[in-house]
Amino acid sequence: MKTEILKLLRESQDYVSGQQLCETFGVSRTAVWKVMNQLKEEGYEVEAVRNRGYRIVGSADVMTQEELESLLDGRTKWAGQHVVYSDEIDSTNIKAKQLGEEGASHGTLVVADMQTAGRGRRGRGWDSPSGSSIYMSIMLRPKFPPVKAPMLTIVMAYSVARALRTCTGLDVQIKWPNDIILNGKKIVGILTEMSTEIDYINHVVIGVGINVNTETFPEEIADKATSLRIEIGEVQKRAPIVAEIMSEFEKCYEEFEKQEDLSFIQEEYNKLLVNCGKDVCILGAKESYQAHALGINETGELIVRREDGSKETVYAGEVSVRGVYGYV
Amino acid sequence: MKTEILKLLRESQDYVSGQQLCETFGVSRTAVWKVMNQLKEEGYEVEAVRNRGYRIVGSADVMTQEELESLLDGRTKWAGQHVVYSDEIDSTNIKAKQLGEEGASHGTLVVADMQTAGRGRRGRGWDSPSGSSIYMSIMLRPKFPPVKAPMLTIVMAYSVARALRTCTGLDVQIKWPNDIILNGKKIVGILTEMSTEIDYINHVVIGVGINVNTETFPEEIADKATSLRIEIGEVQKRAPIVAEIMSEFEKCYEEFEKQEDLSFIQEEYNKLLVNCGKDVCILGAKESYQAHALGINETGELIVRREDGSKETVYAGEVSVRGVYGYV
Structure with a gap:
């Protein structure tokens, strides 16, 4: 019920009366009041005005099952429609693989506040x-x-880059194949x-894994890692970013499923590609060499021009x- | 201890005295006597002669942790050196994947008498x-x-075919890529x-999965499935076949690991290939056609000649x- 109340409050332009909430969900005034207190504890700023009702006027960076569900409800068809949230987990990949073995549905999303x-x-x-x-x-x-x-991996990197650009307005770029770069x-x-x-x-x-509100990094990686908070200068909300990524990814995945190649994003991807048009080191098992990165082809491989001019x-x-x- | 006693009895040309067993394993006569009774219950024919000791003169088709371990001990370096045996399991592949996730060692072998x-x-x-x-x-x-x-898959099919030929003397063949055929x-x-x-x-x-002692098959597959028992006419022992496969596979795998291709078995594999030199139907997602199978190449792909003569x-x-x- 908390998920639905959250969604209703968030989508309403005006106050939502306690009476309306009681009738919609068939619960008592006390039950509604309890949910409001829980929401406040989790970090939502809930305004309650006599004779008008409740309104959410803001929130801290709330990361809960209900917050994620209410943000994803109706936004996607399958991506993140089943959310498995934990405050603490060994690894979200390990959990998602287990759920995969156990028959979980396509698009199941595992989110955690902390990984051990x-x-x-x-x-x-x-x-x-x-x-x-x-x-x-x-x-x-x-x-x-x-x-x-x-x-x-290319589809996800592209979706995450687009989602972060939408959520923050920052010039987020892609480092082929599986990192996202900021400044x-x-x-x-x-x-x-x-x-x-x-x-x-x-x-x-x-x-x-996204560095959102990390304040400092260990010295040995401080020159090559950053967070949204460091770059923007204030705390960012994580759950809306998760929802935006799911929305971008679902669109992109469905197109990829039809085409089975990346031609539909190739041009746009290469514009976001930090390596594009730059000299890079290609580190292979047998050979390493310097080359000029030209962008990805339609199957996601990186095209480079070697020093002898060969592609x-x-x-x-x-x-x-x-x-x-x-x-x- | 049962594993070691089994191994000692099996390897000894002569009777092994109770005294010797007691001393070797530091246990009482009663403990040895109990193990002998367990072995008899499991299907071993243990002969006990006064003043001489114990001897295994034969066995039924015994499939136990100890039987497998004693047959594999010293025979391979890593393939099947850690055996996980169950009388009943959901699926040996599911169990082996779980063990893989949990960090089990290279070569861990899961065997079951029955899968649900x-x-x-x-x-x-x-x-x-x-x-x-x-x-x-x-x-x-x-x-x-x-x-x-x-x-x-090719390495395993080859190893299983060779092991079955060694154990039974039958003209076992390979159906590319992942079946073994008899008659x-x-x-x-x-x-x-x-x-x-x-x-x-x-x-x-x-x-x-090997049909060893299956007596009959359901009508709908009776014309395309058989078992060793049906072909040979008597019950076969499963554990020695498992051990022979592990031995063949380990040799083959180590060579494959060095070469990273199949050139070292290509010729021999193609001799065992039931499709070789025959007309086959190639069933693809987009196209199906009839062609003449010529054998595998060094990366395990099947080379065929189409009706227009193209390879x-x-x-x-x-x-x-x-x-x-x-x-x-």
Whole structure:
């Protein structure tokens, strides 16, 4: 009921009377009053005016199951329509994979306020303190073959970049294939994992970690990591960002599912690509070299021009890319 | 201790005295006597002769943790060195995947006497009654990139075919990519699943289901499925087959890990390939056609010659193959 009350209050231009809430949800005045107190405790500024009713005039950075559900309700068809929220979790990717094995529905979203075993690529750790970041993982059941699945990292990076631009107005960029950059520093990491048979995807999990309200970073990464709060100078609300990402991702995913390639975002993606038109180091297992990044092709590979003028496409599964003079 | 006693009895040419067993394992005569009774109950024929000791003169088809461990001890380095045996399990692949997530070691082997939720490809069911079949799944942690993993199905099919030929002397053949055939009927199915990041394998699970002592099949599959018992006419022991497969697979896997392609078995594999030199139907998502199968290439794809004389390589992730006149 809290989710529905939140949604009703948020969508109403005017005060919503206690009477109306009682009738809509078939509960007592006391029950309504209790919910209002819970909302205040969670960080909502609820104004109560005699003879008029309740109104939400603002909120702190509230991250709860109900906040997420009420923001996503009616906004998407499947992305985040089933939310599994925890204050504390081992890792949202691990949880989403478990839910995938147990038969959870396409688009199930796992969100946590804190991770005790947050993970980056190749099993590396991902520092995940409480209250400051978005830790989210979406579980998908694509019908296309496994070979197409790596393109989903590109789809998610593109969706997150667009969502952050919408929510903050900042010039957020993409570092191919799985990071998001703000003012030359990392603000988002994406970790795609999948469970497949040779010709069949059981499920894909895409984890997104976003530095939102982090105030400081450890010295060793301070020159290459930042947060929205550091860049904007004030606390940002996480839940609306999650909702905006889900909305962007759902649109993008549905188009990708039809086309099974990235031609529909290729041009726009390359405009957001921080590496585009720059010299980069291509780090492969057998060979590393400097090249000029030209952008992604329609399957999400990075096209580069080598120093001898020859063009090459490099695959995210085989190389990593960094700037010639540092991280970007 | 039962595992070690079994191994000692099996390896000894002569009787092993109770005294010797007591001293070797530091236990009482009563403890040894209890183990002998357990072994008899499980189906071993234990001969006990006064003043000489114990000897195993034969056994029924015993499938227990100790039987598997004692057969694998010293035979392989890592394949099946950690055995997880259950009388009844949902699915050995599901269990092996869980163990993979929980950090189990490379080569962990899950074996069950019966599956309640046995699975074939694409989530299809796999009938898994008790006492008659081998249900086994090995969990691997390859260091090569995900794109190489589908070749492991070929490595396993080859290893199973060789092991069954060794154990039974029968002319067992391979149906590309993941079935084993005896006298034109299916006797083994293989299901490879993997958990990956874009450029990194978390783990691979290869499940193998073998019809060993099945007496009859449901009418609808009786013309395309068979068992060792049906073909040979008597009950076969399952545990030694499991051990032989692990031994073959370990050798093959280690070579594959070095080469990262299948050139080292290509010629031998093609000799065992039931489709080789035959007309087959290639069933793709967009196109189906009849062609002449020529064998696999060094990456495990099937080379076929189309009716217009052109050669093509087809990938297990994209097509399925059946005989022109039926299953094989």
